[in-house]
Amino acid sequence: MQQLINTALGGLTLGMVYAAFALALVLIWRSTHVVNFAQAPMAMVTTFVALEIIDHGHSYWLGFAVALAAGLVLGAVVERVVVRPVEGGPEINAVILTLGLFIVLHALASVVFGNRYRSFPAAFGIRGIDVGGTTIALTGFGIFTILAVLAVMTLLVLLFRFTDLGLRMRAAAFNQEVARLLGVRVGRMLTLGWALAALVGSLSGLLIAGGSLVSPGYMDSVVVYGFVAAVLGGLDSPVGAVVGGLFLGLSLSFVSGYVGSQLVALAALAILMAVLFLRPDGLFAPARERRV
Amino acid sequence: MLTLSGVTVSFGAVRALREVGFTAPAGQVTAVLGANGAGKTTLLRTISGLVRAQTGTVRFGDRDLTRQPPEAMPRLGLAHVPEGRGVITELTVEENLRLGGLGRGRRADADVLDRVFSLFPVLRERRAATAHVLSGGERQMLVIGRALMASPTLLLLDEPSLGLAPRVVAQIFDLLSGLVADAGLTVLLVEQNARSALSIAHRAVVLNLGRVVVDDDARVLADDDQLRHAYLGF
Numbered sequence: 001m002q003q004l005i006n007t008a009l010g011g012l013t014l015g016m017v018y019a020a021f022a023l024a025l026v027l028i029w030r031s032t033h034v035v036n037f038a039q040a041p042m043a044m045v046t047t048f049v050a051l052e053i054i055d056h057g058h059s060y061w062l063g064f065a066v067a068l069a070a071g072l073v074l075g076a077v078v079e080r081v082v083v084r085p086v087e088g089g090p091e092i093n094a095v096i097l098t099l100g101l102f103i104v105l106h107a108l109a110s111v112v113f114g115n116r117y118r119s120f121p122a123a124f125g126i127r128g129i130d131v132g133g134t135t136i137a138l139t140g141f142g143i144f145t146i147l148a149v150l151a152v153m154t155l156l157v158l159l160f161r162f163t164d165l166g167l168r169m170r171a172a173a174f175n176q177e178v179a180r181l182l183g184v185r186v187g188r189m190l191t192l193g194w195a196l197a198a199l200v201g202s203l204s205g206l207l208i209a210g211g212s213l214v215s216p217g218y219m220d221s222v223v224v225y226g227f228v229a230a231v232l233g234g235l236d237s238p239v240g241a242v243v244g245g246l247f248l249g250l251s252l253s254f255v256s257g258y259v260g261s262q263l264v265a266l267a268a269l270a271i272l273m274a275v276l277f278l279r280p281d282g283l284f285a286p287a288r289e290r291r292v
Numbered sequence: 293m294l295t296l297s298g299v300t301v302s303f304g305a306v307r308a309l310r311e312v313g314f315t316a317p318a319g320q321v322t323a324v325l326g327a328n329g330a331g332k333t334t335l336l337r338t339i340s341g342l343v344r345a346q347t348g349t350v351r352f353g354d355r356d357l358t359r360q361p362p363e364a365m366p367r368l369g370l371a372h373v374p375e376g377r378g379v380i381t382e383l384t385v386e387e388n389l390r391l392g393g394l395g396r397g398r399r400a401d402a403d404v405l406d407r408v409f410s411l412f413p414v415l416r417e418r419r420a421a422t423a424h425v426l427s428g429g430e431r432q433m434l435v436i437g438r439a440l441m442a443s444p445t446l447l448l449l450d451e452p453s454l455g456l457a458p459r460v461v462a463q464i465f466d467l468l469s470g471l472v473a474d475a476g477l478t479v480l481l482v483e484q485n486a487r488s489a490l491s492i493a494h495r496a497v498v499l500n501l502g503r504v505v506v507d508d509d510a511r512v513l514a515d516d517d518q519l520r521h522a523y524l525g526f
């Protein structure tokens with residue numbers, strides 16, 4: 001019983017991080033139909049920025065805030081400098097550029113931050129919480145992880161659903177030409193979309209790093225899991241990304257806890273293939289567009 | 293008043309518009325007619341800045357629209373309902389309408405939304421529905437309503453009758469004449485359905501292979517069998 005609860009709690013925490021990462025991919029896919037393979041190294045870079053700040057004796061929270069802000073800026077810069085010049089061409093061009101950026105950021109990080117493993121601190125405890133005499137697998141940092149992702153998602157929902165800016169951003173994502181005719185500055189909205197996505201990606205990078213070791217490649221498996229989660233959710237649905245992330249986190253946690261941790265990557269692949277075969281549009285594909 | 297003069301547009305070797313010039317008088321409906329491929333859509337896209345003219349000028353009132361980007365159109369009082377309607381199907385009916393109101397640079401007041409809802413009661417009923425569930429006629433009402441949210445003075449419509457039942461077409465054209473009569477709206481109405489368009493138009497321009505071949509009173513064109521046979525096929 002205790003193992004069941006602990007496995008579920010571990011899966012929930014991990015699932016929230018995958019959800020955040022998947023959300024970052026979905027935000028970009030929705031607006032530009034590009035899978036941003038550089039999302040993981042971008043988050044890696046911003047996490048290292050936080051680590052440098054913390055290692056220089058500043059507070060964890062200062063590092064955290066600066067990393068999120070750096071994510072925002074990095075996302076905007078990548079959109080303007082890397083993606084914008086190939087906009088209007090085939091989307092594969094932009095995808096290849098994000099792959100190139102993946103390699104470049106890796107190489108730069110090795111040079112600037114070093115190629116070894118460094119330990120990243122966690123806010124709050126990383127020891128299990130005592131409940132009625134037994135220690136459960138939910139840590140203080142785990143609770144923070146869940147709340148932080150929930151808070152960011154809530155803010156995004158509020159932005160997109162209830163503000164004029166969010167409405168403009170969605171219009172720009174769905175139909176650029178109509179949006180322009182209605183006075184929306186589509187270019188700005190796309191830049192902002194990439195910036196927000198990179199911010200959410202940075203958050204997931206910080207949360208994964210918390211209490212463990214980071215190196216330039218520490219996010220690389222997350223891009224796989226985040227991508228699987230995003231596909232599970234249908235790739236263009238933010239809600240789907242969150243549910244997909246939680247589903248994947250829980251599934252992988254159970255595979256790891258009950259079958260064997262060496263099978264986790266294989267299980268993720270199996271889930272991805274099952275979804276692509278059975279529900280290629282994701283678990284919650286909306287009704288097909290009505291043709292008129 | 294909208295005035296074009298000497299407007300030429302090419303796509304590579306294709307000359308879509310050749311030295312197009314005419315005037316659409318304020319407060320009237322000007323029909324732009326012509327066969328498929330005559331350049332009607334390109335004409336509207338050039339006016340709203342989606343397509344850049346190689347030569348020529350577009351003036352609206354005392355403003356030069358020639359080098360203005362499409363994003364500037366709502367502020368200049370111009371609304372373009374594109375071919376194929378341009379409903380943003382992922383947004384709700386009300387979000388589409390709200391979006392239309394944002395273009396003027398200030399928040400649309402509830403009055404405007406109310407007026408659009410009273411013009412199109414069906415939109416009020418379905419305000420919370422995602423636009424992709426709407427029928428073709430409802431979508432056409434939605435895009436016209438959305439255009440009106442910015443309180444435009446010039447409305448560009450690209451084939452609003454396309455794919456609609458005759459009864460729905462009649463309803464939408466009635467509404468348009470009403471708007472022109474009541475609100476002093478200037479309308480440039482692109483249509484393949486020449487008969488319906490001429491029934492509400494004051495002026496008519498016929499394009500043929502990118503050239504203006506007729507620019508006259510709508511009545512004159514409707515009554516001239518020879519012209520009608522030659523260019524409109526009825």
Ligand SMILES: Nc1ncnc2c1ncn2[C@@H]1O[C@H](COP(=O)(O)OP(=O)(O)O)[C@@H](O)[C@H]1O
Nearest residue numbers: 303306308326327328329330331332333334335
């Ligand atoms: N973006 C484009 N690229 C190349 N050719 C185009 C483009 N848009 C229109 N054309 C060409 O310009 C001509 C006029 O097209 P269009 O304005 O769509 O005509 P209409 O709306 O009257 O049917 C056609 O020959 C069409 O193929």
Ligand SMILES: [Mg+2]
Nearest residue numbers: 332333334375
């Ligand atoms: Mg056309």
